[in-house]
Amino acid sequence: MIDKIFATPEAALADVPDGATVMIGGFGNAGMPSELIDCLIAQGAKELTVINNNAGNADAGLAALIGAGRVRKILCSFPRQADSWHFDKLYRAGKLELELVPQGTLAERIRAAGAGIGGFFTPTAFGTRLAEGKETRHINGRDYVLEHPIHADYALIKADRADRWGNLSYRKTARNFGPIMAAAAKCTVAQVRETVELGELDPESVVTPGIFVKRVVRLATLRKAP
Amino acid sequence: MIDKIFATPEAALADVPDGATVMIGGFGNAGMPSELIDCLIAQGAKELTVINNNAGNADAGLAALIGAGRVRKILCSFPRQADSWHFDKLYRAGKLELELVPQGTLAERIRAAGAGIGGFFTPTAFGTRLAEGKETRHINGRDYVLEHPIHADYALIKADRADRWGNLSYRKTARNFGPIMAAAAKCTVAQVRETVELGELDPESVVTPGIFVKRVVRLATLRKAP
Amino acid sequence: MKKLDRHQIAARVARDIPDGAYVNLGIGLPTLVANHIPKDREIVLHSENGILGLGPKPAAGTEDEDLIDAGKTPATALPGASYFHHADSFGMIRGGHIDICVLGAFQVAANGDIANWHTGEADAIPAVGGAMDLAAGAKQVFVTMEHLTKKGESKIVERCSYPLTGVRCVTRIYTDLAVIEVKADGLYLVEIVAEGLSFDELQRLNGVPLKYRAAA
């Protein structure tokens, strides 16, 4: 029987090794799996490469992971925020590598990884500093830049509801990077508000089919965690 | 005010010119916009290039369009069916050009058109006859074939429900090519079982946002058409 | 001469957005455009974090942390709205489905190049977000900005000195002094919006030569 619902978040993250590449869902705080990140901090993995749209806000979630010195490199589109002090400090000190990627290219590179695409030509960033050194091509009257997929070992995402097969639904704009990160990582761990019986999620409205999800943790379980 | 619901199918298809490239949704009969195709036959446009997964079944829908001699070229993955006699006859007579595309490559090329991707590397068909003459590349230990987007002038698709903004929901496996064709065509015409008031479709479950749809025709209207 | 204020620039942009348009408004001044859409026009706002049909700001106390706009501030959804993931959202942008995006800018060049993401300072932390995708993907790119820097230099230039966001993509420029159209053969004046500003004076202030636009 398939049952992807984990009793404890510790078990769901126990095998994240040092040096892992970890996608973290969310755009700002919407869809950010903050409680899972807290568990990852407690778990202790270090030298991580993190993929997220931002580089953390204030002192919680991704910012706390960065502040704890666990991140070696971050791929994101918008690190600079009024309250991104943990990132700012380590980046300025040369202790945190940054790969800046336009937001749509970031999303498409993640999508490409999940969909088995080896590379794609995008018009975004052509002629700019972010395309320097990259292969370009003129196709049908337009200029494009060649970009490659971003794969990950783990994806930590936040969804709304899940069943034991790992099917996920999301809430409003908290959907953002969740569905594409789920497909791009070898092991996707989803924190959800609630779990429901198999068959309760409308098959027309499942946004992430369970095939992309390895582990599900309920928020209530997470909040009980140390 | 935005109101994409057309009173008559004739008006929705009136401007399809000879020589147009037309995507037609459906996988077999599921999601095939048969009534809309009948209107296209009545409308009379010829020398069409058609994109569909198949090349028509029996004497209805796409098969009838082909049988009426309106199609110059077809891009599809699986033309040969027990009942694809209209296609078979014209193809064997050299009166119908065929571009055979693996099904997933067909879907991805259509998706690329809608998403502004200029080309992509896929592992599908590498080393086969269908990749002959195409650029290939070895990326991260794997061989890929370069494929390009398929754009269309029109997409004729079948959905389940629509509102006046053109938002669409689908039914079960009739979804198939609808959402990606809607995004890949300059003018997407959707036939729907019913139209509902704006706000009645759950924003979490809209599969094709209205931005991709120009015209909506109710099935009841289609059935009244000549 | 009396320059337009931010709200007046936003209102001037709103006048040019047709009924039924799909529009993405950048952060800052562009966001203000939403407040000035004429009541008889139905405009569908796209926010790149995954919503089409963005509504007005929520009333205090009704904010939902799962419903925000691209500026990460609380938002609402109109009837007819839809949610989608980031790859679909940027596919919408890149695929040319957004009719108009409105962006702020440091500089715009006479050929339509735009610079709005990086000051070029060596120690600045770079951040680009969705600006390059919008610049490359939207059917029309409207830029709103003050015409002159604090030092009085034109932000409309022959060639951008700041790092580029996109090449040959800007179609219109809305400043506190004028509305300017970018065409293949140069910049065309659509309208002087600052009260008491003559064409000659605007020409003197503007970084590059302006042409009169032929009546439509």
Next chain:
Amino acid sequence: MKKLDRHQIAARVARDIPDGAYVNLGIGLPTLVANHIPKDREIVLHSENGILGLGPKPAAGTEDEDLIDAGKTPATALPGASYFHHADSFGMIRGGHIDICVLGAFQVAANGDIANWHTGEADAIPAVGGAMDLAAGAKQVFVTMEHLTKKGESKIVERCSYPLTGVRCVTRIYTDLAVIEVKADGLYLVEIVAEGLSFDELQRLNGVPLKYRAAA
């Protein structure tokens, strides 16, 4: 010797599909595999026309024209099923998320090449469907076929003479005579399934040399 029939081949394949696997079954013999999954295993069937969690055939009179499988025959959906569009469905295949696909074949080569879409006849109407995507994308490609052609020639060959569907992708071959594993250094016999068939006789019938598989 007593060869396996189609149902017995399907049952033999089913034995090797582990609990919790995501599986795509091709048209024809592969479809029969679903009937033989042991009751204590939960297998999730994928159909490339956009469903995960395919159920058994519907009862007569309960067919739904909007719910079909890749063979275009009426299907059902299990609790836990989900629907998606074609690009997402083939992304799932191409992205390596399908654990096992089961395909029929005209020929399989010793290096794992498969030919199953075209007889190579000049006047044949070609049709490929999703076969090339499945061959290239699934984590494991199981082939089911009769071991020999009607003329008695081996369908397992040194090099395919029919046009290829995919290169170096087949991982296991299930025939009416044997189960064979394809490894980088050649073909390994897993099991002789035809009653009364000796290794030497199988080796004689098989197109290319077979090795005994070392015990796991």
